[in-house]
Each structure stands twice: as structure tokens, then as C-alpha cells.
Amino acid sequence: MPIYKAPLEDVRFVLDEIVGLDKLSALPGYEEATPELVGQVLEEGAKLCEEVLFPLNQSGDGEGCHFENGVVRTPKGFKEAYATYIEAGWQGLACDPAYGGQGLPKLVNIMLEEFICSANLSFGMYPGLSLGAYNALSMYGSDELKQRFLPKLVDGTWSGTMCLTEPHCGTDLGIIRTKAVPDEQGGYTITGTKIFISAGEHDLTENILHLVLARLPDAPAGTRGISLFLVPKFLAKEDGTPGALNGVACGSIEHKMGIKASSTCVMNFEDATGWLVGEPHKGMRAMFVMMNAARLAVGIQGLGLSEVSYQNAVNYARERLQGRSLSGVKAPDKPADPIIVHPDVRKNLMTARAYTEGARALGALVAYHLDVAERHADPRTKRDSDEFVQLMTPIVKALFTDIGFESANIAVQVHGGHGFIWETGVEQYVRDARICQIYEGTNGIQALDLVGRKLPQDMGRLLRHFFHPVGRDIEAGMEDDELGEFVMPLAKAFAKLQQATALIAQKGLKDPEEAGAAASDYLRLFGLVALGWSWLTMVKAAKAKLAAGDGNAAFYEAKITTARFYMAKLLPQVNSLFITITAGAKPLMELEDAAF
Amino acid sequence: MKIERAAVIGAGVMGAGIAAHFANAGIPCVLLDIPAKEGDRSAIAKGAVAKMLKTDPAPFMHPKNARLITPGNLEDDLNLLADVDWIVEAIVENPAIKADLYTRIDPVRKAGSVVSSNTSTIPLAVLTGGQSERFAQDFLITHFFNPPRYMRLLEIVGGPATRTDALAAIADVCDRRLGKGVVHCKDTPGFIANRIGVFWIQAAVNAAVDLGLTVEEADAVGGRPMGIPKTGVFGLMDLVGLDLMPHIAKSMLATLPAGDAYREQVREHAVITRMIADGYIGRKGKGGFYRINKAGGGKVKESVDLKTGAYAPSEKARLDSVSSAGRDLRKLCEHPDKGGRFARRVLAQTLAYAASLVPEIADSIVAVDEGMRLGYNWKQGPFELIDRLGSVWFAELCRSEGIPVPALIETAAGRPFYRVEDGKLQHLTTGGVYDTVVRPDGVLLLSDVKRAAGKPVWKNGSASLWDIGDGVLCVEFTSKMNAVDADIMAAYGKAMGLVGDGKGVWKALVIHNEADNFSVGANLGLALFALNIGLWPQIEEMVEGGQRTYRALKYAPFPVVAAPSGMALGGGCEILLHSDHVQAHAETYVGLVEVGVGLIPAWGGCTEMLARHQANPKAPRGPMPGIAKAFEIISTATVAKSAAEAKELLYFRATDGITMNRDRLLADAKAKALELAENYTPPEKTTAYVLPGPSAKAAMELAVEGFALQGKVTPHDKVVCAALADVLSGGDSDVSKPVGEDHVLRLEREAFMGLVHTTGTIDRIEHMLLTGKPLRN
Known part of the structure; x- marks a missing residue:
């Protein structure tokens, strides 16, 4: 049986240290989103997910929906769970109070969405689609239309x-x-x-x-x-x-x-x-405007699946006893060591952990800018945040969903033969994760959006919102000897990203197929650097907390250790990606259609 | 015979403009008009000169040229004509009044002087009829285009009695000293350019009305895709004035042969007639086919509906034919939408008309093409356009449009009107054989060199190196807008490597190209992209590399001569500052405009301007005046409006040369390069810049404050000016310790890199690239 516990401590860390909840409640209209309120909301939400939604995940997968005479029946328990969900007002958490919503920041809703996706991705589709419809209607509908339809959409009576x-x-x-x-x-x-x-x-x-x-x-x-x-x-x-x-x-x-x-x-x-x-x-234009939020939401689905996959993999790795550690017996009183001692299992677990925590921090940052783009008083700041979000959403969508699929597969692998069995519960995550890489714009489309639209736009203006802050953080980090093992790898990876960007811009101008050929590798490269930046930020925050003697020391030590793993073992993939990007389109496009 | 002094009779727009252009050429000119009824009797001519000094675009290349004009009137000052070698008559288009004038001036003019008329509608025979034999021998037509300073076409018509030496002398003066493209025409109505142009305009208007195109659509199809200025036809009519069109039509109808195809085209359009009656005559009035509606405090661009005559907001043309055809004229004509049908009809009618007029209006097709290119700014003349379509395809087009195929097309029998044979450009004659296109004596065109050579000596993505003969190597920019980028710097490096010490195969370097603009500056797009992804080291290397290359050119052991025409801005100006000699086309517009994009000149531009202005013998003594002047010019992004003005700003040295005729620019530059190559020594390094440092900076900042109080300075202007002041003041230097070039160049780099990190500068660069206009932030 699978397990799930909402990662509240990590979410708190990200919200407090990476985003800064005080910045959030400083936005006009969000004064009530204090750290206390946000904390309460997330705790309650976590409970709902763990106690109401998660228990239905496996059974829902086993039963599926049924269609008969034009009517669709959802699996047992879903109707009741939905009623519980809307009764507590979760549907309208981030919706406009004028229509009955609670008006909380989108960032808070997105952190909650991660929990829902971990607990029961299928369930999450229903309120998720309702939110999409809400966004479309509230942004573009006439007042009359909004009055008629929004209130029940917000309170969940209608979907x-x-x-x-x-x-x-x-x-x-x-x-x-x-x-x-x-x-x-x-x-x-x-x-x-x-x-x-x-x-x-x-x-x-x-x-x-x-x-x-x-x-x-x-x-x-x-x-x-x-x-x-x-x-x-x-x-x-x-x-x-x-x-x-x-x-x-x-x-x-x-x-x-x-x-x-x-x-x-x-x-x-x-x-x-x-x-x-x-x-x-003007329908397509409306769609495009909403695409940022929609793509972010799918990215969060990937994150949610990555987290729950990771948790189950760790859980199994702690309990399953097989073989002995290569560096000496670790549990002499047991017939074998728990498999968590084995390097290969470690690698799998650390990979899923580093990707998940990195993605959580990056996703929160992007979601925060979504709120700034909507609410900030200064038009320039709004525009800058909006452009940052536009730039990052294809990366969040594609990278996070790839991570979700990879982590889910890691969970199955760690479980060995048992992972392949439905009852164990982890192979479902692989199957659930697969669609996230496809819908809401396939990951290939996201990559094309990045190199074909976002990159060249206004001679690279969107890129500035990423490259300048990262460049500054690297430069500042270089001054600090203690950060060396984190800053140096990031600096090298960042330089590769800059070179790859310049190369694709130059080649792509003359031959769009070159840009298309490099797109997916480039998105991955960019995403790895972005996660590296998130990790650097988390290390700085963790070190500060340790130095101040604040909070859970073990938690912060683990952050730093995981960051070390990310920089040493995952970030270097940028090197091979850079090489494949420079190899160009020819090796890809050369084989004649008929020869396939 | 020599033409040293001239006179213009008639101080209207054309007459005064022609007089101004004589002055531009350094030819003293008398300007006469009828005496004023009250007050100063020469008020009309004097007033015309005063008005021209305030006109923009300026008829004078430099205000001081006005001194070369002697204004007078036709009663008191006829005696002034005795001293003059050439008299241009530019009075009202009335044969009787002209005849009267000729009769009056004939006895007082110098023996052997030439009289020419600027007429556009009256046959030469009519003008000389009733005058003396001597007059007819001295008489010809010189048809200038408006405005006379800028329009390069000069249509020249000799009569049966006109002295050959007179014709030759006038053609020569117009070519070399006035810088005109002289085209010999027969004495037919509208000569070449207007004969075809007027037909084309009428045909296009008819087609637009018949096929239901809006004015925007007609101008979109009948403009850029055909190599015609984007004003198209309706925009052009607004510029010329709708009220002139009926007069031109009337005069053409009165003089054209009976069966001329124009007669079938002439049509009155009720909407246009009403527009003229209501005062909508174009730019000179309250608008024409296009107008700016300022009602309600706004500024809305409107256009007229050709069916109803009502105005409505101008809507950008959206034609599939235009967007899908690109440069492919055939594709444009073959498209089924109304744009395609418009193109078919107008091209078929106009080009067939033009083709049918040779040899009636000119002996060769070359004259016809040159007339349309120079007179109407078409990128390609009618026969060049027919070649683009293919004469067989064109013949088919004519047939399908119900137009008789011109004889010349049949003569072509599928062959192109122009071809390259043995590296030479040839044209088809009316006799059906090919003849080499002859250039006037002494003209060297880079395009001819390229045609003859086939391949350049070397090339890369942004530049080509050509052998222009006698050991002179030419660097030609080929990048978009001739923007300066790393490839151009590499080409300079390659050129310097080839020329070596200048004592081998190669003796000198010339920098020249035939584009409309010499160079508009550094490639900002690349720079902005690098900025956006934080590639600071790469940007700094771009700056330093450019400084190194320009300095290497300056101190090279062989002469470097730049031959610019059109705009030479920013980095395109800095290369001129580093050349041994600039041989500039009179219409060169040079300036250091970097502040407009939030930067300062950093390829040695500040360093050079500082040296020139501090060494200026005409400036007051001491280090400050030079610094202040350089600061003023650079901080206001001053662009000279002529080569003459550039000399005054010291963008050009006193020793730099000016060529009036663009076609003669390269030959002049090459001759100068070879002259300098004899016993060439590189320039001395300006080792001693006396720069006061902080006190100079304070002075410049005070000046900026002064402007700020007048509301002329924006917040980011202050930032940029402060950075410029850092450079020009010498930074932390002081008067007692002169510094070298390296010091100032380093300051340029530092100031540049400082600016490039600011949001204000990045915003300015971005705005310029996206909108083409400077951001005043």
C-alpha cells in the first residue's frame, strides 16, 4: 500500500526562505495572506489530501469511470470526497471574493495543488478544470455572464x-x-x-x-x-x-x-x-493569456507525482532488507541491510529528492511572480514578473513533468519486482505521470515555444529576467569562499547556458530547423541551470538558518547535502547537452524518410 | 567652354532651389524675379533665399552657401546677366511669357553663354520659335526635379540647332559639379521620367478604383514589392499635390501624339475632383488621400474611401498576394486576389507603355531606366522590371491584359534587356543587338568592378574585399543596413593582412559600398541579445576589439580612404574618424549618435573628436573649449545634414574631400588613395591630451543642469551625459599631466560597460531596435 504525507516542512522552508511570505502579503489585496494564515491553510489542505483524497487514489485507479447511456459514474467515494472538498471552500481558495472566493494568492493555491496531485491526481483534474474555466470566464467574460455563472463555479456547485x-x-x-x-x-x-x-x-x-x-x-x-x-x-x-x-x-x-x-x-x-x-x-488570444497558469498547473502535477513517488521509494528502501552494504555491515542484527545503503538505490533516491526539492523551490518562485504580475502596484514590476513567468512556464511544464515521470520510474525500480505489481501502488504513478508530458502542449511543443517564441522575442528580452538575477547571484556567490562548491559548478553550467543560447539564437535566425533540433536539449539544459540556481538559493538560506541557530538543524544540513549531490551528480548533465546542441540539426535530419 | 558663374530667372520653389544648388556646388549664382510692387524691389528673390534658409529639408548644404547667391530683379539687375555663363529660366509655364523673357535677356547676356529652360511641358521648338538663330544655338532644356538639391535626375534636351559644345559643357557641369545623373532625352512631352510617371500614376489610380482597392492596398502592392518607394501612388500624389494632376494631364493631352496610350488612361474621378475642390490637395494642404485628423486632441491617420470620398481611420493593407509573394513579381501578378490583379494590370500597362516609347523618347533603354530610377526613386527601371518578369512571360501578360505587345519586346525575342558578357553590363539596343552600357568618363562603379571580377578577393558574412585596380583594395560592407559587427572587424583585419606594408601588390585601402547608407552603426541586435543573457565579457571584448581594429587602421603603414554616402552613424562614423582621408559624397549624413541608445562612442569616437576639437585652430585656447565642443556634439547626437556641415563639426577634416556626384565617389577616393600612397607616412600618435579631470567634468555637468532647467534633459540623459563627461574630462587626470590615447580609450571602455549595465540603456537599445525611434527615458 502506498503512503503519502504532505511535505509541509519543505513547503514552509520554500515559502519563508525562497519566496518570502512577507513579500506576498505586501501585494495589494493580499494583506490577509499572513504567514500564519497561509500555514493554517496549508495544514488543513494537507489533512484533506492525506485523509480524504489519498485513500481513494488506488481504488479509483482500479475501478476507473463508467459510461452508460450518456452518464458517467466516477469511482466509489469520489462524489463524497468532492462534496467534502467544496464544503470547506477549497475550490474558491484563490478566486475573487466578489464572486464568493477567498481571494488568497495563486502561490498558496499552487502549493496546495501539489498536495492534491500527490494524493490523487485523477481527483485533482475535476477542480483543476473548473479553475481553468473560472480563469477564462473571469478574465474575458462580460459582467453579466460573470454574475450568472461565476458564483457556483467558485463554490464548486458547478464544475x-x-x-x-x-x-x-x-x-x-x-x-x-x-x-x-x-x-x-x-x-x-x-x-x-x-x-x-x-x-x-x-x-x-x-x-x-x-x-x-x-x-x-x-x-x-x-x-x-x-x-x-x-x-x-x-x-x-x-x-x-x-x-x-x-x-x-x-x-x-x-x-x-x-x-x-x-x-x-x-x-x-x-x-x-x-x-x-x-x-x-479573439478566442486564441484569450487561451494564450491563460496558458501560463495552465502550464504551471501541469508542471505542479509532475512535481506532486515526483514527491509521492519519492516518499514511497524511501519508505520501501528503509524497510526492504537485501544484501550487505559495500562499505561494511550496517545492520548486524538483521538478516540483511536495508537497501537504502546501496549506492545504486541511493543514487535513485537522491536523484528523485534533488529534483523534487529543486522543482518545488523553482515552481514556488514562478508562482510568486504570477501573483506579482497580477497585483503589484508598479507597472514596470508587473511587466517584468509577467515576462519572467512567460519565459519559465514552458520550462516548468516540460521539466517538472519529465521529473515526475522519472521519479515515478525510480520508485518502481527501487521497489524491484514488487514495483511492477499493481497492489504495491507505485506503478500507477508511472502511468499517471505519462499524460502530463503530453497534454496542455506536449513537452516537445514547450521546447519549441521556448526556442521559437520566448528566446527570440524582442531580441531576448524575456531572457533578461532569468539571466541577470542568476548572473548577479553567481557573481556575489563567488565572493563567498564557503559557497565555492556550489557556485563554481553553477557558474560553469550558466556559462554553457549562455553559450548555447547565443548559438541557438544565431543559428536559429538563419535556419529555424536548427532551433527546432536543439529545442528539447536546450530546455533541459536551461531547466537544470534553473534548478541549480534554486539550489544555490536554498543553500544560502539553509546556511543562514544554521548560523543563526534557528529551527531544525538536521533539515538544513540535509538541504545542503542534497544541494551538494545536485551540483556534483545532476547538474553536470549540462555538458553533454551542450555538446549535443552544438552538433546541430544535421545528424537528426539526415536520414531519408523512406529509410525509416 | 567653362561654366563658372550662373543665373536663375524665377525665384519660385524650383528656381530658388536650383540657385541654392548652384551655390552648393560653389558656383556663384544670380537669382532674379520680377520687381516687387512696394518696398524693396528685389524682395521676391531675397525673400526666396531667406525662406530657403528656414526650409527643412534644407536646399542649402550649408547656410553660408547663401552668400553665393546675388538676388535681384528683372528690371534693375538685368546687367548682372552679362557676367554669367549659364542662365536657367524657371518661370511660369507659359510660352508667351517665356518668349517675352527670352527676348529681353538675349541682348544682354554674355556672348556664347547658354540659356536653358526648366520647362516640363513646353516643347523646345515652341520655346526657340520666334527667337534668334543665335539664341537657338545657345538654347537647351535642363529639367530639374523637385527638390533640386536632392533629386538626382537631370533631363537634358538639345534642340536641332543647339551647339554640341554647349550641350556637352552643361551636361558636364550638371554631372561633375551639380552631382546629377544626366539623361539625354528627346524633345517629347514629359521627356522620360514624367512621361512614364504620369502614365503610371493614372493607370494605378484607375486600376485601384476599378478593382476596388483601398489606397493603402494600392500603395502596398504598387510600392515595395515593385521596388517603388513605399509611398506608392496615392502617397506620392499627396507629396506632389493633387491639384497639379489635372494641369499635368491637360498639358500632356495637348502635346502627346494622337494614338498615345495615355489618352486611353486619362480619366476624371469624381472623388478626386471633389477632394481638390474641397482643398484636400495633399501634404501642402489639409491632407489628401491620407490625412492626420487632429479632432478631439488626438492624431489619427485617416485615408479616403475611393468610392465615397469619406475619410476613415487608415487600416493597414492585408493582402495575401503581398505577404505570400515576397520579392517574386511573377508570383505577385499571378495571385488571384485583388492585389495580384492590380499588379498585373498596372505593370502590364506601365511597362508596355515604357517599352513602346523607345526610341521615341530616348535612344536607349538605359536612359529610360535611369530616368525612372533617379526621377521617381524606383529601385529598378521599366526594362529592369521586365527582365525580372522575363520578356516572354511579360509578352504573355500583355496579351492576357489585352495590350498590344510592344515592338521592342518582340525584338528581344526572349532575350533579357540586360546581360553580363565578359564581366561587362550590356543592354539590348533597338536594333536588337547588345551594346556595352557606357559610363561617363572617369566614373568607376563598384558594381561594375564586381561584375567584371565575378568573385571577390575574399569575403565573409558581412563584408567583401574587391580589387579596384592599381593596387587598391576595397572593403565593401554587405551586412544588413551595413551594420558593423565582428565579421566586419574581421574583414578589416584580413584586408590589413593582405595589404601588409603597402609596398607589395596592394598599396592602399578604400572603404566603400553602393548601398543607400554607408553604415548605420554597430549591430545593436546582437549587442542587445548578448546584454540580455548577461554576456558582459563578450560585450567588453566587442568594444576592445573594435578599438584595436580601428586604431590598427589609423596607424597602418598604408593609406586608408573612406568613401561614404548617405548615413554614417555611430560605429559607421568612427571608421571615418580613423581614416587617413575621407572622400565623402556631398549627401553624407554623419554623426555620433550613441547617446540616443544610452551609450557613448567607444570605438575611439570620443578620443578622436577630443583630439580634433582641442587642436582646432579656430577655437579659443586652452583645454576646455575643445572638450566642451566635443561634449556638445556627442551629447546631443548631432548629425551633420551634409558633408559641408560635417566639416564644420570636425567629423571631417579640412583636408577631407567632397564629391558632388555619387557615381564619381569611388574614382575620387581611389585617386586620393593612390596620391597618398606616394611617400606615405602613418599619422603621429596624439600623445598629449591635456585633460583637466574633475573640474572639466563639473563644468560639463553644469551645462547639463542648465539644459535640465529648460526641460530638455531626461533622467537617463543625465546618466549618459555623466558617463560621457567622465571620458572627455580625462577621468582622474589633471592639466599638468597630459595623457595618451590609451588612457582615453580605456575611459571609453569603462564608461560604455558602466552604461550597458543600466536598465535605462538597455531600455533605450531595445526601443530603438523595436520601433526605430529613440526612447526619451
Whole structure:
């Protein structure tokens, strides 16, 4: 049976030392987000995840969703868990108080989301999609539309979906076929088929609000002709409660490799009534603006899976007795040593640990800037933070989900043969993690976004928000002898990143295929340096805490030790990545299509 | 015969401008108009000169040139004509009034002097009809374009009686001293440029109306894709003035042959007629096809709807034909959208018209192409455009548009109108054979050199080295906008390596290219990218490397002659400062503009300007005046508006040369290089800069404060000026201890690196690159 305990101490450390909770509550509108309140919220959230959501994770995977006569049944216990979730107000944690939300910073919500994803990724899909629908509607909906639909979305009585993908297009949304035709009442009639719609149909709420991309009759071709519509499952009665069924139906659900308790639906819209959200033909632009938050959320899914995988791997490695340590017997009174003593197991555990903790710190920093971008009083600061987030989201999404998959596999490996058995519970994480590398823009697309859009934009302006602070921290770190073993490797890796960046910019200008060929390696390289920067920051904080005699010394020592591992054993991958990047596109593209 | 003194009669826009340009050429010029009714009788001519001194763009290359004009009037000052070798008549286009004038000046003018008319509509025969035989022999037409200083075309028409030596002398003066591209035309209506230009404008307007294009769409198709300035047709008409168009049409109709295709094109468009009646005549009025609507305190660019005549906010043209065709003219014409159909029709009609006019308006196609290039700023003339389409394809296009295929196209029989044979450019004659394109005597064009050589001596991504003969090596920039980057520095290094001590195969280096602009400065895009990823060492190396290279050029054991034309800014100016000699085109616009992007000149620009201004014999004594002047020029990013002005700012030395005709620039530069190569010794190092240090810096900062009080200085200006002051004051030096070049160059580097770390400078660089305009932060 798998285990999970929310990593509250590490989250506290990250929030206090890396982000600085006082900076958060200094943002206009967030005055109430004091360290005390945030701490309480996270503790309560942790309990919910450990006690209510986690127990349903394995059973939900075993049972899966069931589809019959247009109705989708979620696994046993999900409906009750959802009711508990919304009763306590978790759905509206970071939503606008004007519509019933608690108005807490996005950063806090994201830290909570990590716990949810660790505990029960499938469950997390439902409130996650609702939050996506909430974002779309609150950013672009008219006041009238918001008044009508936001309150129940915020309190969770209704849930939401994002309906973009169609059978013939996922990545390339410019060619969608779903149509929207104006009706006589100021609304629209929507017809089309969407697939892979998470939470499209289920038994958790009395209504489902679909945010649908469709084309108007006079729409220009391509992405410039896409509009966003709100299409509820049930049309409202006079009193606002759900009435007649709209022209929306679930055609079937998918049988998937993972997140089996999440209902992934084919949605058929047939003359469904809907309303325009935002301006005609500006649907894709709205999508792009929301993409930062959405991609960050998927990255956090990867982080959550990495954490729970790591915990289970450690748990098993402590208990499982096999063989003796290479450096002398460690448990003479036992028939064998616990496998945690073996270097290879160590390597696996340290890898998952270093990646997870590094990603947590980096993710929190990016999430913090999401709040700054929205709330800060100074326009320049807002813009800078927004650009930092734009730059980092493809990295967070791709790197963290790769880490999630890698850690999940590490957990299976550490468990040996037992890891392969369903009942043990860890192979589920591998299966659940796999989709995170694919949806919300495949990791390959994230890499292209990084080198094709973010890197060249305005001659590299977005890059400044990363390269300058990192450069400064390295320069400052060089002055401190004690930091040498951390700063020097980071400095070397950073130099490689700079060179790779200049090279790709130069080559990519002349030949976009060169940029495309280097993209994934480059994203990984960039991500490794970013994690290295996070580790340097954590080391400085840990050393300061130790010097001040504050808090849990063992925790800080462990931070420093893990940082050492990261710098010595994981960061050096940048060297081979740099070499493969310089090798160019030719070795990749040379083989004729026919020869494959 | 020699032309030493000139006169212009008629002080209107053209006449006064022509007089100013004579002055620019150093030719003393009398300017006469009718006497004023009250007050100073020469007020009209005097007023014209005064007005020109305030006009922008300036007709005078330097205000002091105005002194070469002697204003007068036609009653009191006719005697002044006795001294003059060439009289230009630029009065109202009325044959009777002109005839009267000619009759009056003929008896008083110098024997053997030349009289030319600036007419654009009256046949030469009409002008000489009724005048004496002697007058006809001395008479020709010299058609200047507006404005006379800047437009390079000079259409020259000799009559049957015109003396050959007179024609030759005038052509020569226009070429060498006025710097014009002289094109010999036949005496036909509109000569070459306007004959075709007026047709083209009418055809384009008709096509736009018939095919339902907006003015923006017509200008988008009929502009850049065809190598025509982006003003297209409607923007051009706004510049010329819509009110002129009916007059031009009338005069053309009166003089064109019966079957001329223009007659079928001429059409009145109700919308345009109404616009003229309502005063929407273009830029000189309250707007034309485009206007700026200032209602409600805003500034909205509007355009007229060709169907209704109503104005609406100008919408950028979005045509698939334009975006998908790129530079491919055939693709543009083949596109089914209205842009493509517009291109087909206008190109077919205009190019067929042009092709049908040879030999009627000129003996060779070369004259026609030159006329359109120089007179209308087309990148390629009609026959060059036909070659781009292919004459067979073009013939097919004509047929499909219902236009008779011109005889010359049939003569071409599928062959191109221009070809390169044995490295020489040749053109097809009306006889159907190829003839070498002849350049005027003494002209050396880099493009001819390149054609003959085929391959350069050496090249890299941003520069090529060419052998321009007699042991002179030429460095040609080929980067985008001729921006200076590491590759150009490498090319200099390679060139210096090849020339060695200058005593071998190579004797001298010339730096020259034929682009519109010599160089707009360092490649900021690369610099900004490096800045954004924090590659400070690489940026510092870029600065230091540039300093090293420019200094190596300055002290090389052989002459380095730069031959710029157009803009030479920033790093493109600094190379001129380090050359032994600059042979500049008169229209060279040189300046150290680094402050506009939050930087200071750091490739030796500050060091050189300091040396020149401190050594300036015309400045007051002591170290400060030179420092103050250099500070003033650099801190205000002063750009000289002519080579003459550049000399005054000491961007050019007194010994540097000015060439009026751009085509003669390279030949002049090469001759100078060879002259310097005889017994060449490198310049002395300016070892002693007397720089007061902190007190000088304080003085400069005080000056900035003064400007700040007037509201002329922004916060970041102060930061940049402070960095500049650090350099020009000598840093921590003092008057008793003169410093060397190395000291000042180091200060340049330090100041530059300091600035490059500031947000204000990064913002300025970024803004310039993204918008093309300086950021006033």
C-alpha cells in the first residue's frame, strides 16, 4: 500500500526562505495572506489530501469511470470526497471574493495543488478544470455572464471544462471545425465534436460549464478566427438552477493508460446554446493569456507525482532488507541491510529528492511572480514578473513533468519486482505521470515555444529576467569562499547556458530547423541551470538558518547535502547537452524518410 | 567652354532651389524675379533665399552657401546677366511669357553663354520659335526635379540647332559639379521620367478604383514589392499635390501624339475632383488621400474611401498576394486576389507603355531606366522590371491584359534587356543587338568592378574585399543596413593582412559600398541579445576589439580612404574618424549618435573628436573649449545634414574631400588613395591630451543642469551625459599631466560597460531596435 504525507516542512522552508511570505502579503489585496494564515491553510489542505483524497487514489485507479447511456459514474467515494472538498471552500481558495472566493494568492493555491496531485491526481483534474474555466470566464467574460455563472463555479456547485481539442487537431488549433452561429436572443448555437475533454461529464456536480473554442460564420482562416463560448450542460431555469438539458452530450469516455478516475470524454455539441466570452475572433488570444497558469498547473502535477513517488521509494528502501552494504555491515542484527545503503538505490533516491526539492523551490518562485504580475502596484514590476513567468512556464511544464515521470520510474525500480505489481501502488504513478508530458502542449511543443517564441522575442528580452538575477547571484556567490562548491559548478553550467543560447539564437535566425533540433536539449539544459540556481538559493538560506541557530538543524544540513549531490551528480548533465546542441540539426535530419 | 558663374530667372520653389544648388556646388549664382510692387524691389528673390534658409529639408548644404547667391530683379539687375555663363529660366509655364523673357535677356547676356529652360511641358521648338538663330544655338532644356538639391535626375534636351559644345559643357557641369545623373532625352512631352510617371500614376489610380482597392492596398502592392518607394501612388500624389494632376494631364493631352496610350488612361474621378475642390490637395494642404485628423486632441491617420470620398481611420493593407509573394513579381501578378490583379494590370500597362516609347523618347533603354530610377526613386527601371518578369512571360501578360505587345519586346525575342558578357553590363539596343552600357568618363562603379571580377578577393558574412585596380583594395560592407559587427572587424583585419606594408601588390585601402547608407552603426541586435543573457565579457571584448581594429587602421603603414554616402552613424562614423582621408559624397549624413541608445562612442569616437576639437585652430585656447565642443556634439547626437556641415563639426577634416556626384565617389577616393600612397607616412600618435579631470567634468555637468532647467534633459540623459563627461574630462587626470590615447580609450571602455549595465540603456537599445525611434527615458 502506498503512503503519502504532505511535505509541509519543505513547503514552509520554500515559502519563508525562497519566496518570502512577507513579500506576498505586501501585494495589494493580499494583506490577509499572513504567514500564519497561509500555514493554517496549508495544514488543513494537507489533512484533506492525506485523509480524504489519498485513500481513494488506488481504488479509483482500479475501478476507473463508467459510461452508460450518456452518464458517467466516477469511482466509489469520489462524489463524497468532492462534496467534502467544496464544503470547506477549497475550490474558491484563490478566486475573487466578489464572486464568493477567498481571494488568497495563486502561490498558496499552487502549493496546495501539489498536495492534491500527490494524493490523487485523477481527483485533482475535476477542480483543476473548473479553475481553468473560472480563469477564462473571469478574465474575458462580460459582467453579466460573470454574475450568472461565476458564483457556483467558485463554490464548486458547478464544475467546468476546457473544450479545445477535436479529432483532427490538438496542437494545431487553427483548423478546428466546431461552429457557432448567432441566435436571435444574443446568444449562439454551437455544433461540433470535441475529444479528450477531461471532466467533460461526471456525477460530481449538478451542472457543468463547458468553455468551447469555435468559429463564427464570418471568421478569418486560422487562429485569427477562433472565438470562445460558454456552453452549460443544463440551461438555467428562472430561479437560476439548472433546468433543461442543453444540446451537449458525452459520446463516450476513453480507456486510458493512467488518470483512470478522471473522465476523459468525447463531447458532442448539437445546436447547443452558448454565450460569447470576450470578443469575436479573439478566442486564441484569450487561451494564450491563460496558458501560463495552465502550464504551471501541469508542471505542479509532475512535481506532486515526483514527491509521492519519492516518499514511497524511501519508505520501501528503509524497510526492504537485501544484501550487505559495500562499505561494511550496517545492520548486524538483521538478516540483511536495508537497501537504502546501496549506492545504486541511493543514487535513485537522491536523484528523485534533488529534483523534487529543486522543482518545488523553482515552481514556488514562478508562482510568486504570477501573483506579482497580477497585483503589484508598479507597472514596470508587473511587466517584468509577467515576462519572467512567460519565459519559465514552458520550462516548468516540460521539466517538472519529465521529473515526475522519472521519479515515478525510480520508485518502481527501487521497489524491484514488487514495483511492477499493481497492489504495491507505485506503478500507477508511472502511468499517471505519462499524460502530463503530453497534454496542455506536449513537452516537445514547450521546447519549441521556448526556442521559437520566448528566446527570440524582442531580441531576448524575456531572457533578461532569468539571466541577470542568476548572473548577479553567481557573481556575489563567488565572493563567498564557503559557497565555492556550489557556485563554481553553477557558474560553469550558466556559462554553457549562455553559450548555447547565443548559438541557438544565431543559428536559429538563419535556419529555424536548427532551433527546432536543439529545442528539447536546450530546455533541459536551461531547466537544470534553473534548478541549480534554486539550489544555490536554498543553500544560502539553509546556511543562514544554521548560523543563526534557528529551527531544525538536521533539515538544513540535509538541504545542503542534497544541494551538494545536485551540483556534483545532476547538474553536470549540462555538458553533454551542450555538446549535443552544438552538433546541430544535421545528424537528426539526415536520414531519408523512406529509410525509416 | 567653362561654366563658372550662373543665373536663375524665377525665384519660385524650383528656381530658388536650383540657385541654392548652384551655390552648393560653389558656383556663384544670380537669382532674379520680377520687381516687387512696394518696398524693396528685389524682395521676391531675397525673400526666396531667406525662406530657403528656414526650409527643412534644407536646399542649402550649408547656410553660408547663401552668400553665393546675388538676388535681384528683372528690371534693375538685368546687367548682372552679362557676367554669367549659364542662365536657367524657371518661370511660369507659359510660352508667351517665356518668349517675352527670352527676348529681353538675349541682348544682354554674355556672348556664347547658354540659356536653358526648366520647362516640363513646353516643347523646345515652341520655346526657340520666334527667337534668334543665335539664341537657338545657345538654347537647351535642363529639367530639374523637385527638390533640386536632392533629386538626382537631370533631363537634358538639345534642340536641332543647339551647339554640341554647349550641350556637352552643361551636361558636364550638371554631372561633375551639380552631382546629377544626366539623361539625354528627346524633345517629347514629359521627356522620360514624367512621361512614364504620369502614365503610371493614372493607370494605378484607375486600376485601384476599378478593382476596388483601398489606397493603402494600392500603395502596398504598387510600392515595395515593385521596388517603388513605399509611398506608392496615392502617397506620392499627396507629396506632389493633387491639384497639379489635372494641369499635368491637360498639358500632356495637348502635346502627346494622337494614338498615345495615355489618352486611353486619362480619366476624371469624381472623388478626386471633389477632394481638390474641397482643398484636400495633399501634404501642402489639409491632407489628401491620407490625412492626420487632429479632432478631439488626438492624431489619427485617416485615408479616403475611393468610392465615397469619406475619410476613415487608415487600416493597414492585408493582402495575401503581398505577404505570400515576397520579392517574386511573377508570383505577385499571378495571385488571384485583388492585389495580384492590380499588379498585373498596372505593370502590364506601365511597362508596355515604357517599352513602346523607345526610341521615341530616348535612344536607349538605359536612359529610360535611369530616368525612372533617379526621377521617381524606383529601385529598378521599366526594362529592369521586365527582365525580372522575363520578356516572354511579360509578352504573355500583355496579351492576357489585352495590350498590344510592344515592338521592342518582340525584338528581344526572349532575350533579357540586360546581360553580363565578359564581366561587362550590356543592354539590348533597338536594333536588337547588345551594346556595352557606357559610363561617363572617369566614373568607376563598384558594381561594375564586381561584375567584371565575378568573385571577390575574399569575403565573409558581412563584408567583401574587391580589387579596384592599381593596387587598391576595397572593403565593401554587405551586412544588413551595413551594420558593423565582428565579421566586419574581421574583414578589416584580413584586408590589413593582405595589404601588409603597402609596398607589395596592394598599396592602399578604400572603404566603400553602393548601398543607400554607408553604415548605420554597430549591430545593436546582437549587442542587445548578448546584454540580455548577461554576456558582459563578450560585450567588453566587442568594444576592445573594435578599438584595436580601428586604431590598427589609423596607424597602418598604408593609406586608408573612406568613401561614404548617405548615413554614417555611430560605429559607421568612427571608421571615418580613423581614416587617413575621407572622400565623402556631398549627401553624407554623419554623426555620433550613441547617446540616443544610452551609450557613448567607444570605438575611439570620443578620443578622436577630443583630439580634433582641442587642436582646432579656430577655437579659443586652452583645454576646455575643445572638450566642451566635443561634449556638445556627442551629447546631443548631432548629425551633420551634409558633408559641408560635417566639416564644420570636425567629423571631417579640412583636408577631407567632397564629391558632388555619387557615381564619381569611388574614382575620387581611389585617386586620393593612390596620391597618398606616394611617400606615405602613418599619422603621429596624439600623445598629449591635456585633460583637466574633475573640474572639466563639473563644468560639463553644469551645462547639463542648465539644459535640465529648460526641460530638455531626461533622467537617463543625465546618466549618459555623466558617463560621457567622465571620458572627455580625462577621468582622474589633471592639466599638468597630459595623457595618451590609451588612457582615453580605456575611459571609453569603462564608461560604455558602466552604461550597458543600466536598465535605462538597455531600455533605450531595445526601443530603438523595436520601433526605430529613440526612447526619451
